[in-house]
Amino acid sequence: MRDDLMEILCCPMCKGDLTLSVTRRVKDEIVAGTLTCTKCATVYPIEDAIPNLLPPDERD
């Protein structure tokens, strides 16, 4: 994902804002990192450049 995708994302559980933490970036693409909800603290992973906004109990 790229940074501008942040503008349209929010927490699927509580609709809170998400904060981005990047662990790996390739050029302008965030390849690995996390999105953390500022309200309910749920953490959503970014894996292989794709943010996973499925609720925790519905992930693989």
Next chain:
Amino acid sequence: MSVPQVPVQPPGGTPSLPGALRRTALTRLLARLEGFPGAEAGTEQVATPPQSASGLLWDALGRGDIRGRTVLDLGCGTGILAIGAALLGASTVLGVDMDPKALAVARRNADTLGIEVNWLKSEIPPAEPLSAETVVMNPPFGAQRKHADRPFLECAWVALPPGGSLHMFSNAASQTFIHRWTLGRPVIIEEHQREAWAIPPTFPHHRERRGWITVDRWVLRKARDP
């Protein structure tokens, strides 16, 4: 985003717009994309045939709904419509699906062609309403779960501004449902075309070696003055 340099015209051919792609070239590119790793019948993933995908996109292009537009692909699967829209010059494209395996393939497909598409793993509809000038989709056909396509329609509708358009495939059996869905909404049905798709026996419960499904292609536009 930058439109990739794709060979578009034979040498000496008619000059075309930068990034313009002929429909046959688009179909060929889409046919090269990697398909589903193993479709799950529960979510009714029916891969869009390349010919049909390029047909839907070419029609949308002609209506001014692709080039320079923001495009959303709901239930994008392996990304054939999203990637095709990017190839035809959409300004930004976002593909959303809840299947991580399909998304991994979608991302590889985009990388192979060197184009930029945003991918998001989420349920439909996502928590936050997405917005786009154009929505393209081949949602679950709702044969095994009735009206599985309803949340896709709702999500697309919320995403569109007045004048925005939805280009989608749907099971022909959903025709009445879709007509009913449009009632009371400021929507113009610009197109409703029926086609037959040959489907390989993707699902274990498909006993025949090859089947046909009847599919409708719809173009719905949100009216400017509701």
